[in-house]
Amino acid sequence: MTDDVALTATDLRRSYGDVTALDGVSIDVPTDGVTALIGPNGSGKTTLLDVLLGIERSDAGTVDYGESDARRQVGYLPQRPTFRPDDTVRETIAFYAALVEDDPDRLLERVGLDTVPDRRVSALSGGMTRLLGIAQALAGDPPILALDEPASGLDPAMSDRIFGVIDSLAADGRAVLLTSHALSLVERTADHVVVVEAGGVAARGSPAALRERTGGPLHETFTDLLSEPTTAVDGGDES
Numbered sequence: 404m405t406d407d408v409a410l411t412a413t414d415l416r417r418s419y420g421d422v423t424a425l426d427g428v429s430i431d432v433p434t435d436g437v438t439a440l441i442g443p444n445g446s447g448k449t450t451l452l453d454v455l456l457g458i459e460r461s462d463a464g465t466v467d468y469g470e471s472d473a474r475r476q477v478g479y480l481p482q483r484p485t486f487r488p489d490d491t492v493r494e495t496i497a498f499y500a501a502l503v504e505d506d507p508d509r510l511l512e513r514v515g516l517d518t519v520p521d522r523r524v525s526a527l528s529g530g531m532t533r534l535l536g537i538a539q540a541l542a543g544d545p546p547i548l549a550l551d552e553p554a555s556g557l558d559p560a561m562s563d564r565i566f567g568v569i570d571s572l573a574a575d576g577r578a579v580l581l582t583s584h585a586l587s588l589v590e591r592t593a594d595h596v597v598v599v600e601a602g603g604v605a606a607r608g609s610p611a612a613l614r615e616r617t618g619g620p621l622h623e624t625f626t627d628l629l630s631e632p633t634t635a636v637d638g639g640d641e642s
């Protein structure tokens with residue numbers, strides 16, 4: 404593994420009964436910038452993310468992390484982050500910050516939730532809950548941030564805001580690895596794109612390189628990168 408690689412996965416395999424979710428996936432995640440896993444529903448993106456993070460076991464293959472003396476190696480935003488509904492925003496983040504001796508106010512400020520510290524979790528919009536999830540993932544300042552569909556179910560303005568935060572977190576000099584169906588935001592934000600199809604990697608490259616291959620924007624031409632025709636995934640509204 405070279406110094407500029409945050410993690411390397413080699414020949415990952417994972418099946419659930421007779422469903423092959425990962426069929427020999429090898430990827431490098433660079434230390435800087437946003438790496439986006441895109442692909443049709445059921446192609447294996449979440450399974451790949453979960454295996455990379457050790458949340459799911461693989462049947463075969465290896466995952467190697469780069470050197471880091473960080474208190475916490477990876478921060479993780481699940482697809483549906485859940486918190487105690489009666490706690491306030493600040494109480495919630497103070498809990499996670501205390502686990503790794505971080506400053507809750509720094510975390511709230513970083514995602515723009517410092518304006519609503521006393522709001523109860525039950526009163527947060529879907530977008531604010533996602534931002535709280537990102538703040539939680541940032542506790543301990545991990546060098547790798549893994550975000551599973553960070554904009555799913557959000558309106559275009561909130562999706563845009565979330566991807567703006569993601570962009571600035573990567574600009575701080577950490578690796579951001581995300582899955583998303585919000586292809587126009589991926590195209591704008593990602594430095595590296597990995598196209599996952601049927602448990603394998605169908606294509607990879609910068610958005611510009613993929614655009615050159617398909618001749619158009621990702622949200623319109625994404626299916627040209629797949630071997631099987633599929634319903635195009637949408638540009639902004641994740642499912």
Ligand SMILES: Nc1ncnc2c1ncn2[C@@H]1O[C@H](COP(=O)(O)OP(=O)(O)OP(=O)(O)O)[C@@H](O)[C@H]1O
Nearest residue numbers: 419422423424442443444445446447448449450451
């Ligand atoms: N716990 C599980 N048990 C059985 N099958 C599973 C399980 N998790 C995933 N699968 C199957 O593995 C395949 C890949 O699923 P995965 O959730 O990784 O896809 P995805 O690309 O993240 O999909 P989406 O875009 O819809 O979130 C699918 O066929 C799915 O049904």
